[in-house]
Amino acid sequence: MGKAKRKAKSASPRRVTAVDLFCGVGGLTHGLAKSGIDVRLGVDIDPDCEYPYTANNKAKFLLKSVTDLSVEDLTQPLRRGGFRLLAGCAPCQPFSTYHQKAGEKDSRWRLLDHFGRLAAELDPDLITMENVPNLEKQKVFRSFVSKLKRLGFHVSYEVVDCSEFSVPQQRHRLVLLASKLGPIELLRPTSRAKKTVKQAIGRLPRIAAGGRCSRDRLHQACELSDLNLARIRASIPGGTWRDWDKSLVADCHRRKTGKTYPGVYGRMVWNEPAPTMTTQYYAFGSGRFGHPSQTRAISLREGAILQSFPRSYKFVARGKPISRKAIGRLVGNAVPVKLGEAIGKSILAHVRSHTKPKKAA
Numbered sequence: 001m002g003k004a005k006r007k008a009k010s011a012s013p014r015r016v017t018a019v020d021l022f023c024g025v026g027g028l029t030h031g032l033a034k035s036g037i038d039v040r041l042g043v044d045i046d047p048d049c050e051y052p053y054t055a056n057n058k059a060k061f062l063l064k065s066v067t068d069l070s071v072e073d074l075t076q077p078l079r080r081g082g083f084r085l086l087a088g089c090a091p092c093q094p095f096s097t098y099h100q101k102a103g104e105k106d107s108r109w110r111l112l113d114h115f116g117r118l119a120a121e122l123d124p125d126l127i128t129m130e131n132v133p134n135l136e137k138q139k140v141f142r143s144f145v146s147k148l149k150r151l152g153f154h155v156s157y158e159v160v161d162c163s164e165f166s167v168p169q170q171r172h173r174l175v176l177l178a179s180k181l182g183p184i185e186l187l188r189p190t191s192r193a194k195k196t197v198k199q200a201i202g203r204l205p206r207i208a209a210g211g212r213c214s215r216d217r218l219h220q221a222c223e224l225s226d227l228n229l230a231r232i233r234a235s236i237p238g239g240t241w242r243d244w245d246k247s248l249v250a251d252c253h254r255r256k257t258g259k260t261y262p263g264v265y266g267r268m269v270w271n272e273p274a275p276t277m278t279t280q281y282y283a284f285g286s287g288r289f290g291h292p293s294q295t296r297a298i299s300l301r302e303g304a305i306l307q308s309f310p311r312s313y314k315f316v317a318r319g320k321p322i323s324r325k326a327i328g329r330l331v332g333n334a335v336p337v338k339l340g341e342a343i344g345k346s347i348l349a350h351v352r353s354h355t356k357p358k359k360a361a
Contacts, residue, residue, distance in 0.1 A: 014082060014083070014348075014351050014352060014355050015038065015081060015082030015083070016036075016037045016038065016081075016082060016083045016084075016085050016126065016347060016348060016351060017037070017038045017039075017040055017077075017078050017081030017082065017083070017084060017085065018032060018037050018038065018039045018040065018078075018084070018085035018086070018087050019039070019040060019041045019042075019043065019074050019077055019078060019085075019086060019087070020032070020039055020041070020042045020043065020059070020087045020088055021043050021066055021069075021086070021087065021088030021089075021090075021115060021118070022043070022044060022066065022088045022089050022090055022091060022111075023042030023043055023044045023049065023053060023061070023088070024044060024046070024049050024053075024089075024330065024333055024334050024335070025049050025052040025053055025056075025315065025330045025331070025334055026042060026049075026052060026053040026056055026057045026059075026334075027307065027309065027334035027335035027336060027337050027340055028087060028088070028089060028130065028335035028340040028343075029042055029053070029057050029059060029087075029340070030056060030057055030309070030310075030313075030337045030340060031335065031336075031337040031338060031339060031340020031341035031342070031343065031344060032085075032087065032340050032341070032343065032344040033057060033058070033059075033344075034337070034340075034341045034344070035340075035341045035342075035343075035344025035345045035347075035348060036344065036345075036348055037085065037344045037347065037348065038081065039057065039058075039059045039087075040059055040060065040077035040078060040081075041059055041060050041061075041062060041074070041077040042057070042059050042060070042061050042062070043061075043062045043064055043066065043069060043073070043088075044061070044062075044063065045063070045064065045065045045066075046330075047063055048326055048330060049061070049330065050063060051314070051315075051316070051317050052313070052314055052315045052316075052330065055314045055317070056313050056314055060077065066090075066111055066114045066115070066118070067111070067114055069114070069118060070121075071118065071121035071122050074086075074118065074122050075122065078122075078124075083125040083126060083181075083351055084122070084124040084125050084126070085124060085125070085126040085127070085128065085347065086115075086118065086119055086122055086124040086126070086127045086128075087127070087128045087129070088115060088128075088129055089129065089130040089131055089335050090111040090112050090115055090129070090131060091111060091333075110140070112135075112140050112141065112144050113140065113143075113144070115129065115144065116143075116144050116147045116148070119147070119148065119151065120147070120151055123151075125179065125180050125181065126177075126178065126179050126180075126181075126184075126347055126350075126351075127148065127153065127176070127177070127178040127179075128175070128176060128177050128178070128343050128347065129175075129176040130173055130174065130175050130176075130335050130339070130340075130343070131173065131174045131176075132173065132174060133159040133172050133173065133174050135174055136157070136159065136174050145157070145176075148178050152180050153178035153179060153180055154178065154179050154180070154181075154182055154183045154184055155176065155177070155178045156176070156177050156178075156183070156184055156185045156186070157174060157175060157176035157177070158174070158175060158186065159172055159173070159174050159175075160172070160173060160175055160186065160339075162336050162338070162339050163194045163195070163273040164188075164189055164192070164194070165189055165336075165338050165339050165341075165342040166189070166194075166195050166308070166338045167195070167273070167306075167307070167308045167336040167338045167339055168194075168195040168196060168197060168199065168200035168201075168273050168274055168305075168306050168308065169273050169274045169275070169276060169277060169306050169307065169308075169336065170273045170274070170275055170276060171276045171277070171336065172276075173335075173339065175339070175343060177343070177346065177347070177350075179347075179350060179354075181350065181351065181354040181355075182350075182354050184346070184347075184350045185346070186342065186343065186346045187342065187345060187346040187349060189342070194272075194273050195273065196270065196271050196272055196273060197268050197269065197270055197271075197272065197273065197274050197292060197306070198270040198271060198292070200274075200302075200305050200306055201298070201302045201305055201306065202270070204219060204299075204301070204302060204305075205219065206294060207219060207220070207221055207294070207296065207299065208221070208294075208295070208296060209221050209222065209223055209224040209229065209295060209296035209297070210222065210223035210224070210296075211296075212299075213299075213301075216301055216311075217322060218299070218300045218301040218304070218315060218316070218322065218327070219299045219300070219301040219302070220299055220300055220301075220322070220324075221282070221291075221296040221297055221298070221299045222282055222283060222284070222296075222297055222324065224284060224295075224296065224297070227248070228265075228284055228285065229295060230248055231244060231248050231265055231284075232265075232267070232284060232290050232295055232296070232297075233295055234248055235265065235266060235267045235290055236267065237267045237268060237269040237270065237292045237293075238266070238267070238268075238269045238272075239266060239267065240263070240265075240266055241253055241264070241265045241266070250265075263275070263287055263288050264285055264286065264287055264288070265284060265285050265290070266287070266288035266289075266290055267288065267290035267291065267292055268288060268289070268290065268291065268292045268298070269292060270292045270293070274306045275287060275288045275289075277303050277306055277307050277331065277332050278328075278332050279328045279329045279331075279332035279333060280328055280332070281298065281303040281306075281328060281331070281332055282297055282298065282299070282300055282303060282324050282327075282328050283297060283328075284296075284297035289303075300315075300322070300324060300327045300328070300331070303328070303331050303332070304327075304331045307331055307332075307334055307336050307337070308336045308337040308338040308339070309331070309334070309337055310337070315327055315330065315331075
C-alpha cells in the first residue's frame with residue numbers, strides 16, 4: 001500500500017519539479033522542498049556552497065556560472081516531472097542601495113538577463129525569483145518582466161517583510177512569481193504573529209565572546225576587545241551608541257556624518273524580530289548584532305537560525321576549519337528558508353487551483 005501510494009504520488013500531474021539558479025547554500029531549495037516541491041538541481045559559482053547544499057538537500061549541485069549555463073544542463077534534471085519550475089535569486093549586491101555607484105559596470109548586473117535567457121530556452125511552466133527591493137526600480141528588472149510576459153507568463157511581484165512569514169527577522173525582499181497556467185500571487189500568512197529573537201535563539205547554550213559550544217562548533221562568537229566589551233556592557237536592547245558614556249563613542253560617530261548611523265554597535269531585542277542579517281552579522285560593530293542579554297555578538301549558528309535555517313543545518317564538513325567570514329557571507333546572502341517555504345506553498349496552491357486530479361478508473 002505504501003509503495004503504491006508513493007508511486008501514485010510521483011506520477012501526479014500536479015507534481016512540481018524545480019532547478020534553483022544562484023542556489024547558494026540552499027535556503028530557497030530547502031524551503032521549496034519543505035513545501036512539497038521536488039528540487040532536482042542547484043547551480044552556483046561558489047564552491048563553498050556545494051557541501052551545505054548537498055548535505056542538507058536531496059538535490060545535485062552544479063558548480064557553474066549562469067553565464068555559461070546551457071538549457072541542456074537544466075533539461076535532464078527536470079525529466080519525468082510534472083510542472084517545471086525555474087527558481088533563483090540573482091546576486092543582490094549590484095542592486096543593493098550600498099552598491100548603486102557601480103551600476104551597470106558591475107558584471108553581475110546582467111545576470112538577470114541570463115535568467116531570462118534560460119527562461120526562454122527552458123520554457124518552464126513556473127518561475128520564481130527573490131531579490132532586494134531596489135531591483136524593482138531598475139531597467140534590467142522591467143526588461144525581465146516584459147520578457148516573461150512576451151513568453152506567455154502571468155507575472156506578479158511585490159516587496160514583502162520576511163517577518164510576516166515566520167522568519168524571525170525584519171528583512172524586506174522582492175518576490176516575483178510567474179506562471180503559464182494563469183494569474184499567480186504570493187499567499188499571505190494566516191497568522192499575523194511574528195516570531196521573535198527569543199523564540200528563535202533563546203534556548204541555545206550560553207557562550208562567551210570568543211567562545212564556542214562543545215556540541216555545535218558553529219555556535220561560536222567572535223572575540224571582543226576590551227573597548228568593545230565595555231561598549232556592549234553599556235548597550236541596552238534596542239538602544240544605540242548614543243546611550244553610552246562619551247568615552248566609549250567611536251571617533252567616526254562623533255563627527256556629523258557619523259551621527260546618522262545609530263544602528264551599529266547595538267543589541268537585539270528579545271521580544272521582536274531581529275534586524276536584517278548581513279554578511280557580517282557575527283561582528284558586533286557591523287550592525288545591531290549584539291546578543292540581547294549575553295556580553296557578545298550573536299554566534300554563527302544564531303545568525304543562521306534567524307535566517308530560519310533549521311538548527312541542524314550543516315554548513316561545514318566535519319573536520320574542516322570554520323571561516324567566520326565565509327559562513328557570514330553564505331548565511332547573510334541566503335534566501336530565508338521560511339520565505340522559500342511560503343513561495344513553494346503559493347506555487348503548489350496555484351497549481352492545484354488550475355488542474356484537476358485524474359479520476360480513479
